[in-house]
Amino acid sequence: MPPLPSSPSLSQTLSMDDSTGSLPSGDALSFYNLPRPKPIWLNDSYAKHIVKGNFMTLSARPKTVEQGEWIAHQVVEHYRNLWNFVRVIHDKDEEGTSICNSQTCPRMSAGANHSFTWLNARKEPVEVPAHEYISLMQRWISGKIDNTAIFPTDPAGVSFAYNTGNPDIASATYASGGLNTPGSNTPIPAGPTALTTSLSQLAGPGDWVGKSSGFPVDFVEVCQTIFRQMFRVYAHLYWAHFIDPFYHLSLEKPMNSCFSHFVLTATEIDMLKPHELEPMQPLIDLWAANGTFPKESKAYACANLKAGERLLSLAGVN
Amino acid sequence: MDSNNNGNRFYLNLNNDRQAYPDRTYPTTPSTFPNPIFPSQAQGGGQQAQAQSSQQQQQQPYSTGFAPSGYFMNNPYPPSYPQQPPASNYPAPQAPQASYQQRPAPTNPNDATNGLVHQFSHQNLGGRASPYGGARQPSPSQRPRTAGATGQQVSYSNYLNAPMPAAPQQQNWPEFQPAPERNPDKYGPLAQTNQKRCAQLAEAFFKDSVRRARDRNVRQSEMEQRLADPNQSQARREQTWSNAGKQEGKYLRFLRTRDAPENYQTLKIIGKGAFGEVKLVQKKQDGKVYAMKSLIKSEMFKKDQLAHVRAERDILAESDSPWVVKLYTTFQDADFLYMLMEFLPGGDLMTMLIKYEIFSEDITRFYIAEIVLAIEAVHKYGFIHRDIKPDNILLDRGGHVKLTDFGLSTGFHKLHDNSYYQQLLQGKSSRPTNRNSVNLDQINLTVSNRSVINDWRKSRRVMAYSTVGTPDYIAPEIFSGHGYTQDCDWWSLGTIMFECQVGWPPFCAEDAHDTYRKIVNWRQSLYFPEDVQLGPEAENLIRSLVCNTENRLGRGGADEIKAHKFFRGVDFDGLRRIRAPFEPKLSSNVDTAYFPTDEIDQTDNATHMRIAAEASNQPRVDAPELSLPFIGYTFKRFDTYANNR
Numbered sequence: 001m002p003p004l005p006s007s008p009s010l011s012q013t014l015s016m017d018d019s020t021g022s023l024p025s026g027d028a029l030s031f032y033n034l035p036r037p038k039p040i041w042l043n044d045s046y047a048k049h050i051v052k053g054n055f056m057t058l059s060a061r062p063k064t065v066e067q068g069e070w071i072a073h074q075v076v077e078h079y080r081n082l083w084n085f086v087r088v089i090h091d092k093d094e095e096g097t098s099i100c101n102s103q104t105c106p107r108m109s110a111g112a113n114h115s116f117t118w119l120n121a122r123k124e125p126v127e128v129p130a131h132e133y134i135s136l137m138q139r140w141i142s143g144k145i146d147n148t149a150i151f152p153t154d155p156a157g158v159s160f161a162y163n164t165g166n167p168d169i170a171s172a173t174y175a176s177g178g179l180n181t182p183g184s185n186t187p188i189p190a191g192p193t194a195l196t197t198s199l200s201q202l203a204g205p206g207d208w209v210g211k212s213s214g215f216p217v218d219f220v221e222v223c224q225t226i227f228r229q230m231f232r233v234y235a236h237l238y239w240a241h242f243i244d245p246f247y248h249l250s251l252e253k254p255m256n257s258c259f260s261h262f263v264l265t266a267t268e269i270d271m272l273k274p275h276e277l278e279p280m281q282p283l284i285d286l287w288a289a290n291g292t293f294p295k296e297s298k299a300y301a302c303a304n305l306k307a308g309e310r311l312l313s314l315a316g317v318n
Numbered sequence: 319m320d321s322n323n324n325g326n327r328f329y330l331n332l333n334n335d336r337q338a339y340p341d342r343t344y345p346t347t348p349s350t351f352p353n354p355i356f357p358s359q360a361q362g363g364g365q366q367a368q369a370q371s372s373q374q375q376q377q378q379p380y381s382t383g384f385a386p387s388g389y390f391m392n393n394p395y396p397p398s399y400p401q402q403p404p405a406s407n408y409p410a411p412q413a414p415q416a417s418y419q420q421r422p423a424p425t426n427p428n429d430a431t432n433g434l435v436h437q438f439s440h441q442n443l444g445g446r447a448s449p450y451g452g453a454r455q456p457s458p459s460q461r462p463r464t465a466g467a468t469g470q471q472v473s474y475s476n477y478l479n480a481p482m483p484a485a486p487q488q489q490n491w492p493e494f495q496p497a498p499e500r501n502p503d504k505y506g507p508l509a510q511t512n513q514k515r516c517a518q519l520a521e522a523f524f525k526d527s528v529r530r531a532r533d534r535n536v537r538q539s540e541m542e543q544r545l546a547d548p549n550q551s552q553a554r555r556e557q558t559w560s561n562a563g564k565q566e567g568k569y570l571r572f573l574r575t576r577d578a579p580e581n582y583q584t585l586k587i588i589g590k591g592a593f594g595e596v597k598l599v600q601k602k603q604d605g606k607v608y609a610m611k612s613l614i615k616s617e618m619f620k621k622d623q624l625a626h627v628r629a630e631r632d633i634l635a636e637s638d639s640p641w642v643v644k645l646y647t648t649f650q651d652a653d654f655l656y657m658l659m660e661f662l663p664g665g666d667l668m669t670m671l672i673k674y675e676i677f678s679e680d681i682t683r684f685y686i687a688e689i690v691l692a693i694e695a696v697h698k699y700g701f702i703h704r705d706i707k708p709d710n711i712l713l714d715r716g717g718h719v720k721l722t723d724f725g726l727s728t729g730f731h732k733l734h735d736n737s738y739y740q741q742l743l744q745g746k747s748s749r750p751t752n753r754n755s756v757n758l759d760q761i762n763l764t765v766s767n768r769s770v771i772n773d774w775r776k777s778r779r780v781m782a783y784s785t786v787g788t789p790d791y792i793a794p795e796i797f798s799g800h801g802y803t804q805d806c807d808w809w810s811l812g813t814i815m816f817e818c819q820v821g822w823p824p825f826c827a828e829d830a831h832d833t834y835r836k837i838v839n840w841r842q843s844l845y846f847p848e849d850v851q852l853g854p855e856a857e858n859l860i861r862s863l864v865c866n867t868e869n870r871l872g873r874g875g876a877d878e879i880k881a882h883k884f885f886r887g888v889d890f891d892g893l894r895r896i897r898a899p900f901e902p903k904l905s906s907n908v909d910t911a912y913f914p915t916d917e918i919d920q921t922d923n924a925t926h927m928r929i930a931a932e933a934s935n936q937p938r939v940d941a942p943e944l945s946l947p948f949i950g951y952t953f954k955r956f957d958t959y960a961n962n963r
Contacts, residue, residue, distance in 0.1 A: 036491060043494035051524045057531045062538060064563030069570050076574035077527075084519045093508040145574075153575040155603070160563020163556070213567065248501050249513040254520035261524075314493045 028306035032282050035112065041242045041252070042282050044290055044315040049257040054294045059265040066159045067269075068210020071223050072151050074265050079141055081258045082230050088251065089241050090134055098131055099245050100236075105130035110235035110279040130236055137229050144222055152214040159212035227271035234259050235279040259283075260292050260299075267298040274302040286311045534566065577649040579656060579928065582610060587920050588913040593617050594654070597922070598661055598910055607907050608646065609661040612654045614927075639699075640894060641692035643712060643722040653927055662720060664713025664902040665912030667814075671708055675821050679853055681899045682818040685711075686811065687880075687888050688719040693807045694876035696721060702803070706810035707791040708817065713912070717898025789830050790823040794837050795867050808872035808879065812863025820850050824864060840864065855884040 040046050061070040089100035108130045109115040117125035118136055128136070144150050210219045237246065237255065246252050263284060266272040277284055281304070287293050289308025293300040502513065541562045545555050582599040585607075589596035594613040601608065638644075644660040667685065671677075677685070689711060696703050703710075703721065710723040793809035795802040817823045824844050825836040836843040844864055846852060859882050862871040872879045880890055889896075902912055 037493055037495045040495040040497055043497075046497065050521060051528075057535070058527050062534055062566055064538070064541070064559060065566045065570065066563065069567045073570040073574055077523075081520070081523055084516050084523075088509060088512045088516055091508055091512060093506050099505070099509065151574070153571055155568040155571055158564050158567035158571060160560045160567060163559045243495075243498065245505055245509060247497070248504065249509065249516075250500060250502065251513060251516055251520075254517055257524065258520055 028285075028304060028310045029282065032307070033113065034282065038282075038311075038314075039111075039239070039242065040247070041238055041256075042286060042311050044286065044312055044317045046247070046252055047256055047283065047286055047290065047292075048253050049260065049292065050253045051257050055261055055264055056268070056294050056297055058261065059268040059297075061161075061269065064160050064163075066161045066210065066213045068213050068215040068219055069158065071209070071220065071269055071271070072215065074269060074271070075223050075226055076145060076151070078230060078258075078262050078265065079145065079226070081262070082233060083138070085237055085246070085251070085255055085258065086134055086138075086233060088245060088249065089237070090131060100131050100134070100241060102129035102131060105236070105240050108133035108232065108236055109240060110232065111239040114235065114239075114279045116232050130240065134233060134236075137233060141226050141229060144226060150216055150219065150222060154214075157214040159214075224271050227266045228276060230262065231266065231272055231276065231280075234262065238280065238283065260287055263287075264293060264297055264299045267302055277302055282307060282311065284308075290317070537562070537566075572647075577647055577656075577658075578651065579610075579612070579654070579925070582608070582658075584922055584925065585908050586910050586913075586915050587918055587922065588910055588915060590918050595922075598908060598913075599658075600908070607661050609659045611657040611659065613657075615650070615653055615655060639695040640718075641688075641695040641720060643720045651928065659722070662712040662714045662722075663904050663907070663909055663912060664715060664717055664900075666709055666713065667711040667719075668708035669912060669914060670713070670900065671817060677818045679819070679856060682815060682856070683885065683888065684893075684899055685719060685818060686815050687885055687890060687893055689721075689811055689814065690876055690879050691890060691893065692719055692721045693811060697804045697807070697876070703807050703810075704796065704802075705792070706807050706814070707788065708814060709788075711814075713898075713900070713902065715902060715904065717901040718894055789833050789837065790826055792837065793867070794840060797834060797838060803867070803873075805867055805870050805873045808863050808870055809865075809867075811872075811879075812860050815856070816860050816864065819852055819856055819860075820847060824860075853884075855882070855886075858882075859884040 034042070059074075061067060090098055092098045106129050107115045107127050108117075115127065116133065118128050118133055120126045148154075208217050208220065209215070211217075216222075238259070242252065242255075246255050259280075263272070263277065263280070267274070267277075284293075284299065285303045285305065285308035287308070288300045288303030288305055289312050293303065502510070505513075541558060544550065544558050550558070581603065582601055585598040585600055587595055587597050588609065589611075594611065594617075596609055596611045599608055599610045600606065643662065646658045646660070648655065648657050650656060689706070692711075693703065693706065705723065706721070710721060712720045712722050714720055791810040791813045793802065793806035796806055813823050813825070825833050825840070827833045827836055844861075846857060859871070859879075862869070862882070863879075867873070871882065879885075880888075904911070
């Protein structure tokens with residue numbers, strides 16, 4: 001058992017423990033301590049998409065493209081997508097009111113179990129209303145993306161990935177490019193890629209992902225943070241705004257498609273670690289079980305298939 | 319399966335993992351960044367809970383005001399939740415529901431830590447003892463069919479006022495939160511706009527992404543074929559690989575950067591019209607030369623040209639044909655749409671016709687044959703040009719033909735709007751009064767009157783840049799409103815051929831009104847002047863194109879036209895490789911000698927307007943890509959940097 005909470009508000013965790021104790025053993029969902037009834041977006045009928053097919057090809061790095069360049073591309077694409085949904089809840093109307101505001105969402109929450117804080121000037125975590133959190137997030141991310149020292153734009157600086165299929169080129173110095181090449185038979189000098197290994201580790205000393213293309217040494221770290229922030233915002237959109245307004249505006253399918261593509265990409269290019277998916281884990285499980293995530297994807301590997309299948313059967317899908 | 323097995327499946331595992339929770343450093347926190355916290359880590363739980371519940375009550379008027387009545391009526395559980403005194407609050411399992419409503423997130427009743435709540439929560443959990451059994455009802459069956467049925471509201475409020483706990487009833491709780499009736503109207507106009515924008519952008523994102531991925535795969539397999547060629551040296555192969563990687567990388571960089579008119583230096587204005595202008599520009603970054611068409615958004619909107627802009631962007635973006643002018647990228651700012659296209663220094667066929675008056679039969683054969691192939695290419699992409707005319711036939715540096723202006727720029731007629739033509743046909747002359755009067759009565763149209771014709775042509779250039787455009791080459795069925803097919807473009811071909819051979823288009827008249835009438839009455843008005851020597855095959859071809867659509871050559875495909883005896887001996891497949899009859903003589907890659915730049919006002923309106931708009935300092939709230947009617951307009955071609963000379 002986890003250590004008993006010292007803070008009263010941890011009693012929540014405690015009561016969840018009690019609840020799991022009274023459940024029939026083996027329910028793959030019990031761990032998540034989901035509210036009852038479960039959020040509508042875990043119902044397969046509302047977890048559908050505007051697109052079909054295997055979207056790995058949108059996420060997987062093309063062989064010749066340098067890894068940093070690909071990550072930069074994905075960061076920008078997913079940020080544009082996310083902002084497309086955020087705008088719906090974040091924009092203020094003529095009276096200065098937004099759908100997400102400090103009354104509806106006094107915290108940046110993702111269900112009862114998660115809320116996110118912002119670090120203030122003294123680097124202390126502070127709770128801010130979701131609307132403000134999202135504004136801060138936007139300012140922070142666009143500050144990074146628009147900074148050409150972090151996201152260079154000069155076409156002359158573009159590099160390429162070293163050719164893992166070509167031993168002569170593989171011996172060259174482009175160690176940063178050879179990560180995670182799908183389908184490559186050639187052993188990658190930097191070592192096998194594992195879910196637990198960070199990209200910066202793989203790049204080796206004195207070298208880093210994106211170096212040859214002019215990305216800075218902390219580029220991967222910055223991008224991982226951006227992805228983590230974007231994930232939090234998606235989590236808030238699902239937990240706090242799925243019905244109000246996205247479902248009412250019939251935007252839940254586009255949001256499902258963009259978010260599932262986001263998860264697929266973020267895991268594929270190691271921008272999010274499996275444990276970071278937690279607030280949305282049941283939906284990821286569901287998407288693994290209902291075929292949204294291809295079996296060969298890392299997102300699928302991150303999922304608890306049993307939990308997903310359980311959700312499917314609860315929704316009456318066989 | 320355990321988490322050590324990291325290569326394969328990672329189960330977020332049940333009990334093991336949970337132990338890791340409280341002491342997990344979650345997430346890896348970079349210096350500048352925020353932590354997520356579990357509510358448990360928040361300070362002062364009990365106090366907080368009280369504060370929250372009072373806060374909650376304060377907010378209650380807002381909540382009910384904000385949240386749609388339809389929603390509440392359909393949802394049996396939460397409506398009166400905030401109205402309940404905290405002690406008789408709904409028990410734990412239900413409570414987190416608050417977090418997915420428009421409800422203060424902290425209304426987590428677990429925070430309202432008191433024994434009673436816990437008791438209830440246990441009761442409810444008990445009621446869930448066989449939680450996934452037969453008691454479960456799929457959500458749809460719980461969903462009232464009609465939003466806003468007052469009777470239901472009453473019954474719900476009764477239910478809610480009923481004494482707790484109603485454990486058996488709670489067994490009927492659905493597994494999933496029931497879906498309320500969709501009620502988009504509860505939100506204001508801003509949300510409606512954002513809704514459309516959001517849906518369109520998401521769709522455009524996937525459409526574009528899939529297309530790009532598909533094209534990328536094609537390029538990659540082409541590269542792999544080259545790599546597999548045993549005759550290639552190792553060095554060459556490395557070159558192939560690194561070039562491919564760099565091209566892809568440049569394209570990705572191009573995709574993530576926002577293009578802007580400031581990135582281009584205007585060299586000369588080569589065309590101008592009511593909707594905007596075409597400029598010869600040079601990209602500041604790399605010195606490459608392009609033709610940049612800028613269109614005034616507000617004019618496009620007012621004159622109902624959005625569909626046409628979109629059509630042009632679509633066909634130019636989709637086609638990859640030597641017969642169609644290449645579109646490299648489209649972008650926009652608050653006031654303009656921009657199309658960055660290849661610059662064709664040879665000018666257009668209209669300018670050639672003004673210069674040479676008529677073509678010999680051989681030269682006519684060359685141009686008409688090339689136009690046949692160009693139209694065929696457009697048709698193969700599934701488009702109908704509908705506005706083929708000499709102004710839209712551009713000549714590249716080799717003097718070969720390319721089509722442009724797919725539905726806009728010069729001929730901004732509402733091609734789809736029949737009533738527009740009906741109005742013109744019935745109305746009086748639409749001729750601008752300031753135009754030089756040119757008497758173009760049919761009788762006067764003889765070779766001896768060439769100077770008159772040239773006056774007409776010059777006035778026609780003015781016409782070409784107007785919003786009305788010239789109707790001279792348009793097929794009659796387009797006016798009739800009874801529909802048209804691809805073969806309307808073959809009619810236009812016939813009229814252009816007539817003009818190449820005779821010196822004027824067959825239905826030209828003093829004003830558009832008369833031209834329309836002549837076209838509709840083509841049987842009477844089509845007339846070959848006696849003093850013009852026309853080969854019998856040439857006249858036959860013209861007559862089999864300028865005719866009613868049932869008999870028109872080309873109805874069964876371009877091959878019918880290619881097989882006409884006028885084209886005997888023409889090698890259509892190799893046509894683009896032979897030397898053109900007129901090759902532009904250019905002094906530099908920015909030579910505009912073939913454009914009537916001296917006739918065009920060189921005032922750079924777009925730049926002026928932009929600077930004025932910037933100076934006015936009006937706050938631009940949205941990125942221009944997001945202005946609703948123009949979503950999806952922005953386009954970026956892969957080989958923008960690759961093959962541009």
